[in-house]
Amino acid sequence: MNSHILDVLLASNKTELSILEAMFDVEPYRSGEVIPLPGSGALDTLALLSKGNIEVKIPHGVGESIICMIYPADMIELNTFVAHTAHKARLYAVGETNILCMSKSKFESMSKSHPLVMYRVAQGIMHNYQNILGRMGSRIAELSDYIYHTNSRI
Numbered sequence: 001m002n003s004h005i006l007d008v009l010l011a012s013n014k015t016e017l018s019i020l021e022a023m024f025d026v027e028p029y030r031s032g033e034v035i036p037l038p039g040s041g042a043l044d045t046l047a048l049l050s051k052g053n054i055e056v057k058i059p060h061g062v063g064e065s066i067i068c069m070i071y072p073a074d075m076i077e078l079n080t081f082v083a084h085t086a087h088k089a090r091l092y093a094v095g096e097t098n099i100l101c102m103s104k105s106k107f108e109s110m111s112k113s114h115p116l117v118m119y120r121v122a123q124g125i126m127h128n129y130q131n132i133l134g135r136m137g138s139r140i141a142e143l144s145d146y147i148y149h150t151n152s153r154i
Helices: 003-010 014-023 078-083 104-113 115-148
Strands: 025-029 045-060 063-070 090-103
Touching: 014 104, 014 115, 025 045, 045 104, 063 090, 063 115, 090 104, 104 115
Parallel strands: none
Antiparallel strands: 025 090, 045 063, 045 090
């Protein structure tokens, strides 16, 4: 497993990393392969991208449109893990892709047995969302510049 990704996400020490590595499973995907969505067993899984990229696409007319990219260290499908909400987006592997997965039951048991480690996981999740929101803000500013010919760069 790629422990560097966990280290980046959690900024943890080696003991905490070894505890977490034992809790994650690695799911590999080939380039272009569809990554299963909630409702196909992934609903109770915390997942993060450790290798490759993921295109998120939604149905649009007769095809699909890319709405965003997921990069290494990004969380995948966190909304379904927390709130059990589904969406119509499809996820596609870009290049050789590895996803680290932890079941919700393992996540909950770790909250009881290793609260400090799980606190660091929660910090990592919030940091991840801040990064995603920052990228989205930049994309919105670029789109606004394109449409309205302004200089609203963030």
